[in-house]
Amino acid sequence: MAVKNKYQIELPPEVIESMSLEPGQEVRIAVKDEVATITPVSKTREFVYRQVQLWSIVLAVLTAIVFFIVGQVNHAKQIPISGDNSIAAWLIIANAVVGTVVFTAFFIKSRRSKIGAPSERIYWRNFPVIVVAVWLILGLALIGISWLMGQVFTGVSFDLMTSSFIFLIFCYMTNYLMALAAINLNSQMLTTLFTLTIVGGMFISMATNGANHWWQYNLSFLGTSVAKNSWQFNFTLIFSALIMVALIDYLFVSLRQVYPKNWRLITLRVLLTLAAVNLGAVGVFPNNANFHVLHDQIAGFMVYSILILIIGIKWLLPNVSKEFLVASYIIGAFLFACEIAFQVVGYLSLTAFEIIAFVAAFGWVILLFQKIRELIDGREVVVEIPLKIQVIDEQK
Numbered sequence: 001m002a003v004k005n006k007y008q009i010e011l012p013p014e015v016i017e018s019m020s021l022e023p024g025q026e027v028r029i030a031v032k033d034e035v036a037t038i039t040p041v042s043k044t045r046e047f048v049y050r051q052v053q054l055w056s057i058v059l060a061v062l063t064a065i066v067f068f069i070v071g072q073v074n075h076a077k078q079i080p081i082s083g084d085n086s087i088a089a090w091l092i093i094a095n096a097v098v099g100t101v102v103f104t105a106f107f108i109k110s111r112r113s114k115i116g117a118p119s120e121r122i123y124w125r126n127f128p129v130i131v132v133a134v135w136l137i138l139g140l141a142l143i144g145i146s147w148l149m150g151q152v153f154t155g156v157s158f159d160l161m162t163s164s165f166i167f168l169i170f171c172y173m174t175n176y177l178m179a180l181a182a183i184n185l186n187s188q189m190l191t192t193l194f195t196l197t198i199v200g201g202m203f204i205s206m207a208t209n210g211a212n213h214w215w216q217y218n219l220s221f222l223g224t225s226v227a228k229n230s231w232q233f234n235f236t237l238i239f240s241a242l243i244m245v246a247l248i249d250y251l252f253v254s255l256r257q258v259y260p261k262n263w264r265l266i267t268l269r270v271l272l273t274l275a276a277v278n279l280g281a282v283g284v285f286p287n288n289a290n291f292h293v294l295h296d297q298i299a300g301f302m303v304y305s306i307l308i309l310i311i312g313i314k315w316l317l318p319n320v321s322k323e324f325l326v327a328s329y330i331i332g333a334f335l336f337a338c339e340i341a342f343q344v345v346g347y348l349s350l351t352a353f354e355i356i357a358f359v360a361a362f363g364w365v366i367l368l369f370q371k372i373r374e375l376i377d378g379r380e381v382v383v384e385i386p387l388k389i390q391v392i393d394e395q396k
Contacts, residue, residue, distance in 0.1 A: 048106075048109065048110060048183060049183075051109075052106065052176065052179040052180065052183070053176070055102065055105075055175070055179065056102070056172055056175040056176040056179055057172055057175075059098055059102060059171070059175050060168055060171035060172035060175055061168065063094055063095075063098055063167075063168075063171045064164050064165075064167050064168035064171060065164075066094075067090055067094070067163075067164055067167050068160060068161075068164040071160045071163070071164070072160070076160055077159065077160070078157040078158065078159060078160075079157060079158055079159075079160060079163035080155075080156070080157040081149050081150065081153045081156045081157065081158070082146060082147075082149055082150030082153070083150070087149075087158075087163055087166060087167055087170075088145075088146030088147075088149050088150060089146070090167060091142055091145070091146055091167065091170055092139065092142045092143055092146055094171070095138075095142055095170065095171060095174045096135065096138055096139045096142055098171065098174070098175065099138050099174045099175060099177075099178040100131065100134060100135040100138060100178070102175045102178045102179050102182070103131065103134050103138075103178040103179070103181060103182045104131055104182075105182075106178075106179045106182035106183050107127070107130075107131075107182040107183070107185065109183075110182060110183040111124075122185065122246070122249070122250050123246075123249050123253075126242075126245070126246035126249055126250075129239070129242040129243060129245075129246050130185070130190070130193070130243070130246060132239070133193045133197055133239065133243055134178070134181070134193070136197065136239075137193060137196050137197070137200075138174075138178070140196075140200060142174075186250075187247065187250050187251055187254070187369070187372075187373050187376070188373065190243065190246060190247040190250055191247060191366065191369050191370075191373075193243055194240060194243045194244055194247055195366065197236065197239060197240050197243055198236060198237075198240040198362070200236075201232060201233065201235070201236025201237075201239075201240070202222075202233070202236060204232055204236075205222045205223075205227075205229070205230075205232045205233040205236065206222065208228050208229050208232065219351055219354035219355055219358065220282075220286070220287035220295065220299070220354070221287065223237070223282075223283060223286035223287060224286055224287050224288050225286075225288055230286065233283070233286075234283035234284070234286055235283065236283070237279055237280060237282050237283030238280045238283040238284060240279060240280075241276045241277065241279040241280030241281075241283070242280065244272075244275075244276040244279065244365075245273060245276050245277075247369065248269060248272050248273055248276065251369065251372045251373065251376070252265065252269045252372075254376045255372060255375060255376055258375060258376060259318055259375075262318070264315060264316045264317075264318070265316070265317075265318070267312075267316055268309070268313075268316040268317060271305055271308060271309050271312075271316075272309070272365075272368075274301075274305050275302055275305040275306060275309070275365070278298055278299075278301050278302035278305060279302060281298045282295065282298055282299055282302065285298060302361075303335070303357065303361070306335075306361045306364065306365070307332060307335065307336075309368070310328045310329070310331065310332040310335075310364065311332065313325070313328050313368070317368075317371065317372070317375075318375065319375065320371070321371075324367065324371055327364075327367065328364065328367075331360050331361075331363070331364045334360055335357060335360055335361065338353055338356050338357055338360075339353075339357075341353075
């Protein structure tokens with residue numbers, strides 16, 4: 001006769017409330033390095049993860065079949081790993097599209113399934129911005145991977161069947177990662193998207209205007225009509241602002257559950273949103289002759305909003321640490337010193353001042369987002385209880 005043991009565990013009401021557990025719900029206890037972690041068992045969430053595996057491979061197979069059929073139609077004997085009509089070219093075009101579709105579908109599914117996914121805290125109004133940001137970052141990543149393949153495997157080609165198999169593997173990996181990203185989208189990922197978008201866009205704009213010696217003018221030159229591909233710079237600012245608004249929405253929706261109706265956090269949210277709006281407006285009104293004065297005013301307002309945030313963060317952010325306060329005041333003093341060095345002393349050029357001020361302000365905003373995440377994710381319930389295990393034997 002087989003003996004099956006059933007264990008029961010009683011949890012304090014505080015723990016049950018913080019984990020949003022329901023009566024009779026199963027939990028999984030994982031023990032590692034003398035630390036036990038209790039995780040709710042969600043049948044719906046496990047079903048979603050099984051679907052991630054299923055649809056990732058199904059869509060990868062279908063895409064690889066299309067790749068194979070096109071190769072057959074074109075009578076391709078050997079497929080190069082890079083270049084025109086290559087594995088890398090298909091990787092960029094097909095995977096960017098299919099990967100984005102997978103991300104979109106699983107984001108919507110996790111948003112509607114009520115499985116406790118982080119995506120439930122993201123407003124639908126921010127959804128298009130997030131999808132476009134994911135598509136852009138995925139496209140850039142695939143371009144980078146394809147370039148690396150071309151550098152490492154110069155002149156390498158494979159027969160059609162082998163090429164289809166290699167393409168299938170890349171498709172599956174891309175689909176799987178995009179599906180996982182969709183159902184686990186959180187503030188950390190949004191911060192990463194924000195950082196990659198603004199930094200990547202800036203560097204691309206700088207690189208494409210290197211021959212124009214943009215640094216002899218100012219950073220805003222990259223968005224003027226004189227600059228090459230100025231739309232890249234302006235689009236980066238506008239799109240980064242939209243991602244920043246989405247991130248602010250996500251963080252403060254989560255924070256409202258911990259600190260409901262807190263006027264200080266409402267003020268902090270308004271100031272951060274104003275900074276994001278100013279960032280986008282700098283791209284909407286580039287430093288051309290028609291908008292020169294307005295552009296400078298908007299850029300000034302953005303700097304002032306960051307300085308107000310730095311000065312008032314002690315009162316606006318609950319439980320702010322001394323270390324963060326010290327770092328904030330150091331950055332604020334540094335920004336003020338740069339302003340004096342530029343406006344009064346004339347030591348810094350306009351380009352140097354803009355770059356230094358942008359990096360310092362951007363870095364501080366990222367630090368602030370990290371501190372807000374700690375208020376949300378760092379909340380823990382600690383209850384000391386005596387250990388008592390009850391074992392129920394069921395004879396079969």
